Amino acid sequence: MRITTVGLDADDTLWHNETIFRLTQDRFRALMAEVAAPDVLDARLAAIERRNLSLYGYGVKGFTLSLIETAMELTGGEPPGRIVADILAAGREMLSHPVEPLPGVRDALAELAEDYRLVLITKGDLLHQEQKLAASGLGELFAAVEIVSEKDAATYERVFARHGTGAAEAAMGGNSIRSDILPALEAGAFAAHIPYPLTWAHEMAETPAGHPRFAELPAIADLPGWVRGLG
Numbered sequence: 001m002r003i004t005t006v007g008l009d010a011d012d013t014l015w016h017n018e019t020i021f022r023l024t025q026d027r028f029r030a031l032m033a034e035v036a037a038p039d040v041l042d043a044r045l046a047a048i049e050r051r052n053l054s055l056y057g058y059g060v061k062g063f064t065l066s067l068i069e070t071a072m073e074l075t076g077g078e079p080p081g082r083i084v085a086d087i088l089a090a091g092r093e094m095l096s097h098p099v100e101p102l103p104g105v106r107d108a109l110a111e112l113a114e115d116y117r118l119v120l121i122t123k124g125d126l127l128h129q130e131q132k133l134a135a136s137g138l139g140e141l142f143a144a145v146e147i148v149s150e151k152d153a154a155t156y157e158r159v160f161a162r163h164g165t166g167a168a169e170a171a172m173g174g175n176s177i178r179s180d181i182l183p184a185l186e187a188g189a190f191a192a193h194i195p196y197p198l199t200w201a202h203e204m205a206e207t208p209a210g211h212p213r214f215a216e217l218p219a220i221a222d223l224p225g226w227v228r229g230l231g
Helices: 018-031 038-056 060-074 081-095 105-113 126-136 153-163 177-187 220-230
Strands: 005-008 117-123 144-148 170-174 190-193 214-216
Touching: 005 153, 018 038, 018 060, 018 081, 038 060, 060 081, 105 117, 105 220, 117 153, 126 144, 144 153, 153 170, 153 177, 170 177, 170 220, 177 190, 190 220
Parallel strands: 005 117, 005 170, 117 144, 170 190, 190 214
Antiparallel strands: none
8 A cells, every 4th residue: 555645624723713713702692791691692692603614605704794694683684783793804804814833833744745645625604615725824835725615426526536646545633523634534534633632513423433543632843754654
């Protein structure tokens, strides 16, 4: 067996993302404190986000629209203007938040790039993901970038065939079991879970313990050694 291509997730694998969403959600709870209890607010927002994913996709812009929709539903369609203004301001701040690679990321990618074709495979808003990659300073390490609307087995089959020698000779690394691990394994690739302290509820899934092509790694610094070991 040889590995020719390594796919990498972006958000919460290469740089912080969920932390920024959680801080904004805390801010939303404070804005809506007189309207709904935190648990009611969180449940309503989660339901609206799930409902809107097929319309807005992933990312800050869809999240901001879901916050506004949640505020409208919980205020009978008449949220105060200051709340809407604050939500929009929070969304703009998320879009302009500084991007800094997580510890060990640059060294791990540089080591991998010496022997393998690196492909960034990420969900989200096209413009924002391109901006984050440029701000991270990591773009030059990738042979290709794929910003997709969803990550399923067909996505990985297509990406690894287009930018490599097929899924069977590829490995995927990321923080989401649901998006980075299970569909990559289904496509026939190897997959390494690199946990992040926070996980969005929509990305939760059962770990495929015992799968012959799966590994759980403590940190991204362990990824190059694991990939080399596959050969």
